[in-house]
Amino acid sequence: MIQVNGLKKSFKLSKKQMMENGNKDKFKVAVKGIDFQVHDNEIFGLIGPNGAGKTTTMRCLATLINPTEGSVNVNGFDGASEGEAVRRELAFLTNELKLDTHFTPEYTTKFFGRLHGLEENVIEERMNHLFDYFGVTPFKFTKIADLSTGMKQKLSIVVSLIHDPQVIIFDEPTNGLDIITARAVTEYLKELKQRGKTIIISTHMMHVAEKLCDRIAVIMDGEIKAIGSLDDIYKLTGKDNLDDAFFKLYDISGGQQHV
Amino acid sequence: MFKSLMIIMKKELRRVFTDRRLIVTNFILPAVSIAIIYSLMGFMIGKTTDDIEAHTTTILSVNMPADVAANIDADETMVYTEMAISKADAGAKIKAGEYDYYLYFDPGFSEKIVNYTSGELPKVEGLYSPKSDLSLEANYKVGKMLDGYKNQVLANRLGGESFLQAFDMETAEIEIPKEDKGLDRSIANLIPMLVSIFIFAGAMGIGMDSIAGEKERGTIATMLLTPVDRGVIIGGKVLSLSVVALISMTSSFIGVILSIPFSAKFLSSDGNFDMSQFALGGNELFMFFLCMIGLVGMYVTIISVLSMIANSLKEAGAYITPAYMLVMITAFMNMFSGSDVSSVSYYIPIYNNLVNMKQILTGDGNFIHVLIAFGTSTVITLALLVVSRQLMHKEKIVFPS
Numbered sequence: 001m002i003q004v005n006g007l008k009k010s011f012k013l014s015k016k017q018m019m020e021n022g023n024k025d026k027f028k029v030a031v032k033g034i035d036f037q038v039h040d041n042e043i044f045g046l047i048g049p050n051g052a053g054k055t056t057t058m059r060c061l062a063t064l065i066n067p068t069e070g071s072v073n074v075n076g077f078d079g080a081s082e083g084e085a086v087r088r089e090l091a092f093l094t095n096e097l098k099l100d101t102h103f104t105p106e107y108t109t110k111f112f113g114r115l116h117g118l119e120e121n122v123i124e125e126r127m128n129h130l131f132d133y134f135g136v137t138p139f140k141f142t143k144i145a146d147l148s149t150g151m152k153q154k155l156s157i158v159v160s161l162i163h164d165p166q167v168i169i170f171d172e173p174t175n176g177l178d179i180i181t182a183r184a185v186t187e188y189l190k191e192l193k194q195r196g197k198t199i200i201i202s203t204h205m206m207h208v209a210e211k212l213c214d215r216i217a218v219i220m221d222g223e224i225k226a227i228g229s230l231d232d233i234y235k236l237t238g239k240d241n242l243d244d245a246f247f248k249l250y251d252i253s254g255g256q257q258h259v
Numbered sequence: 260m261f262k263s264l265m266i267i268m269k270k271e272l273r274r275v276f277t278d279r280r281l282i283v284t285n286f287i288l289p290a291v292s293i294a295i296i297y298s299l300m301g302f303m304i305g306k307t308t309d310d311i312e313a314h315t316t317t318i319l320s321v322n323m324p325a326d327v328a329a330n331i332d333a334d335e336t337m338v339y340t341e342m343a344i345s346k347a348d349a350g351a352k353i354k355a356g357e358y359d360y361y362l363y364f365d366p367g368f369s370e371k372i373v374n375y376t377s378g379e380l381p382k383v384e385g386l387y388s389p390k391s392d393l394s395l396e397a398n399y400k401v402g403k404m405l406d407g408y409k410n411q412v413l414a415n416r417l418g419g420e421s422f423l424q425a426f427d428m429e430t431a432e433i434e435i436p437k438e439d440k441g442l443d444r445s446i447a448n449l450i451p452m453l454v455s456i457f458i459f460a461g462a463m464g465i466g467m468d469s470i471a472g473e474k475e476r477g478t479i480a481t482m483l484l485t486p487v488d489r490g491v492i493i494g495g496k497v498l499s500l501s502v503v504a505l506i507s508m509t510s511s512f513i514g515v516i517l518s519i520p521f522s523a524k525f526l527s528s529d530g531n532f533d534m535s536q537f538a539l540g541g542n543e544l545f546m547f548f549l550c551m552i553g554l555v556g557m558y559v560t561i562i563s564v565l566s567m568i569a570n571s572l573k574e575a576g577a578y579i580t581p582a583y584m585l586v587m588i589t590a591f592m593n594m595f596s597g598s599d600v601s602s603v604s605y606y607i608p609i610y611n612n613l614v615n616m617k618q619i620l621t622g623d624g625n626f627i628h629v630l631i632a633f634g635t636s637t638v639i640t641l642a643l644l645v646v647s648r649q650l651m652h653k654e655k656i657v658f659p660s
Contacts, residue, residue: 012655064483065654088486097484098477102274114266115485159481 002038002061002167002198006070007031009056030056032222033070038200038215040166043193045213046202047246053222054202055094058169061200062092074167075198088116091160094171101145105136105155108144109162116163123162130158133188134181149176157185168192168199174208186212206242216242218249225249263487267495268502275465275503285465285503286510289457293514301522307392308524316397317357319349322364324372326411330404337400346386353388359397361386372412435622447620451613452590453515454508454551459558459586461507463579466500466559470566471575480657490648493563497644500559505551543619546629550612550619553636557609558586560643567650570659593617608635 009031018024031053038044046054059065061072063083072079074086099108106127113123131137134154139147144155153176161168173189174182189212193199203209209216210230217227226233226249230242237245275281318331318339331337339362344352349361363384365371371381385401388394414420470493473479482492515522539547561582569575586609593613600618605611611632618624650656 062484064480065658084486084488087484092484096477097481099481100274100473100476100478102278107273111266111270112481112485115263115482115487117262117486160484 001040001075002036002044002200003073004034004036004057004061004070005073006033006035007057007060007067007072008033008069009053009060009065010068030222031060031067034217034219034222034224036217036224036227038198040198041193041196042214043189043199043201043212045209045216046200046219047204047206047209047216047242048202048219049250052219054219055096055171057219058092058094058171058200058202061169062090063087064092088163089165090167090169091163091165092169092171093156093160093173095175097156099144099152099156099159102143104141104143105131105147105158106140108155109159112159113162118163126162126164127158130161134158134184150178150181153177154181154185157188166197168197170199170201172203173201174203174205182208206246210242218246220250225252260488260491263491264495264498267482267487267492268498271469271496271499272502274469275499281465285461285507289461289507289511290514290517293511294517297515297518298521301518301524305521305524311392311396314359314393314396316359316393316400318360318362318397318401319344319352319358320362320364321349322366322368323362324364324369326369327364327405327408330408334400334404337397337404346384350386353386353391353394356391356393359387359391359394360401362401444621447617448594450620451616452594453512454616455554455586455590455609455613457508457511458504458551458554459562459583461511462500462504462555462559462562463583465503466562467566467569467572467575467579469496469500470563471569472572474567474569474657474659475571483657488648489651490644493567493647493651494644497559497563497647500562501555504555504559508551539619542626543624546624546626547616547619549629549633550616553612553633553640554609556640557636557643560640560647563647564643564650567647567656589613605631606635608639612636 008029010027010029013021013026013028017028018026021028034053034057036044046057048054056065060067060079061074063079063086066080072086075089077085077089079086103111109127109131110120110123113127118126128137131140134157136151136155136158139151144152147155153173157170157173160170168189170189173185177185186208189199189201201209201212213230215227215229216233218225218233226236226245228236233242233245234240237248239245239248275285314336316337318337320328320339320341321344323331323339323341328339331339340358344361346361346363349358352358353361361384363382363386365382368381368383375381383405385398387398410420410423414423417423470479479492483489562579565578565582566575569578589610590613593610596614600614604614605628611628615624615629615632618628
């Protein structure tokens with residue numbers, strides 16, 4: 001389970017960034033005090049335009065960065081004070097995290113499995129399962145540098161899941177994948193949900209969110225504009241699809257709207 | 260923690276030792292290039308010296324007296340040509356390389372010498388080109404020959420050569436057993452400098468890539484998602500870098516050793532250095548190793564901290580270059596310092612290790628001084644490791660964009 005309370009994150013701007021922004025604000029507030037919960041056995045979607053604060057929220061959850069205010073709690077562990085325990089519980093995938101292209105998928109996966117403290121036989125078993133599922137097996141001894149973009153993305157998913165985490169946070173997981181692989185990823189996320197995992201995904205693809213997510217938070221300008229099930233969002237906006245609902249919310253100004 | 264440290268260290272070493280490009284540039288190229296460059300330098304210096312030694316000095320003389328001519332004739336390496344020529348014309352010929360030296364004697368020089376009682380001395384003029392090695396050598400040889408001639412003249416005037424000596428003097432070296440004598444001083448001055456520079460240079464390239472490069476490529480952030488302390492991640496990188504620096508230094512040193520048959524002429528003061536002089540005892544080797552480890556720790560952590568601060572490989576290069584220059588300055592300062600060392604030197608980080616290395620090589624190593632240097636190095640290394648760990652927790656450092 002994930003619990004986010006009053007999460008606020010601001011970044012100090014460099015002089016260059018201040019000049020680019022054209023104002024004298026020394027800080028940029030990326031996330032403005034948001035609250036939400038994600039339960040076990042649930043896929044939660046974060047949707048919003050670029051720069052809305054989705055990735056910053058996810059990075060705070062993954063303990064890569066610390067909240068300026070508020071707290072995140074993952075499976076009972078506090079993100080600020082129990083970072084290592086939180087990281088043991090979760091998988092985080094985002095396109096800013098890269099794998100060393102010099103190594104092979106086999107070595108890379110084993111390396112991260114070892115860093116998670118897994119036994120060699122456990123790593124081997126999980127690696128083989130994930131490699132088979134995502135079609136990495138034929139390329140397991142190929143240098144990552146020589147893999148296609150899609151195969152690299154699939155390998156990143158494998159690496160993030162090697163320790164069988166309870167909480168999965170995927171930022172644009174189908175980004176750059178062909179339609180077949182994208183389907184394999186979404187199917188796998190459904191399978192993980194069936195196994196009781198807690199899942200957060202962010203996506204720009206509304207049809208993916210509609211098909212996959214049990215609940216959705218629409219985040220804009222660092223604030224949650226709407227949160228709830230698809231039906232809740234449709235009711236709030238008076239629309240019958242997520243695409244239109246999103247644009248309706250985009251046009252609405254005002255505070256956070258819980259439904 | 261130790262297990263994670265080893266996992267990261269092994270990964271970093273695997274990164275280096277499975278990359279042919281890195282192996283060639285860090286371990287093979289230093290040995291090969293240093294061996295070739297030093298051999299070439301030794302060969303060229305040797306060849307220049309041999310050429311000068313084999314050359315017959317040609318002197319253009321005016322009014323050459325018979326007794327001086329006899330001295331020149333007795334020397335197989337000099338010949339003279341008597342010619343009525345002005346100093347300016349002779350200068351032009353020397354400049355053109357036709358002759359090495361111009362030697363002018365006053366007319367009636369010998370008579371003036373024999374009949375001299377007081378007043379104006381008979382005149383001798385010499386002319387050479389400071390731009391020509393052969394002419395410089397001619398100036399040295401003619402000067403030496405005329406000194407000999409002057410002594411002959413004085414001995415004749417005083418009534419015998421014994422009158423030229425005011426006293427007999429004997430000097431002797433204090434007897435020092437061979438095992439305490441240490442290396443040739445020039446070599447002992449040179450080796451700490453080479454070791455210091457080779458260690459830093461060996462760690463520099465890979466250190467920058469391993470930290471600043473990984474930051475730039477986003478691969479370090481992936482490791483931050485594992486349940487491993489960020490200090491352990493940087494610690495693993497520092498450990499692997501230390502191993503790489505030591506191997507690279509050894510490789511460079513092998514290059515120097517391979518060049519010894521050719522480079523001994525300029526590496527040692529007497530040109531007779533050979534590998535048998537490297538026979539250091541167990542204690543000396545242990546002390547030397549401690550000094551090297553001290554330097555490795557400091558250099559690797561300095562490189563790590565600077566690479567952490569940098570946002571890109573290019574920026575890391577800009578930060579590390581001044582540190583490299585500082586390392587070279589300390590190395591040269593030690594190389595050109597005398598054998599008397601002030602006690603403060605044993606407390607100055609980096610420099611103290613270099614001073615100790617030199618003293619170990621000259622047979623004057625002191626275990627207390629080595630321990631003091633090792634202690635200061637360890638404290639600085641640990642302090643820099645703590646700084647590295649703190650930097651790993653700074654968002655602006657780890658995620659600069």
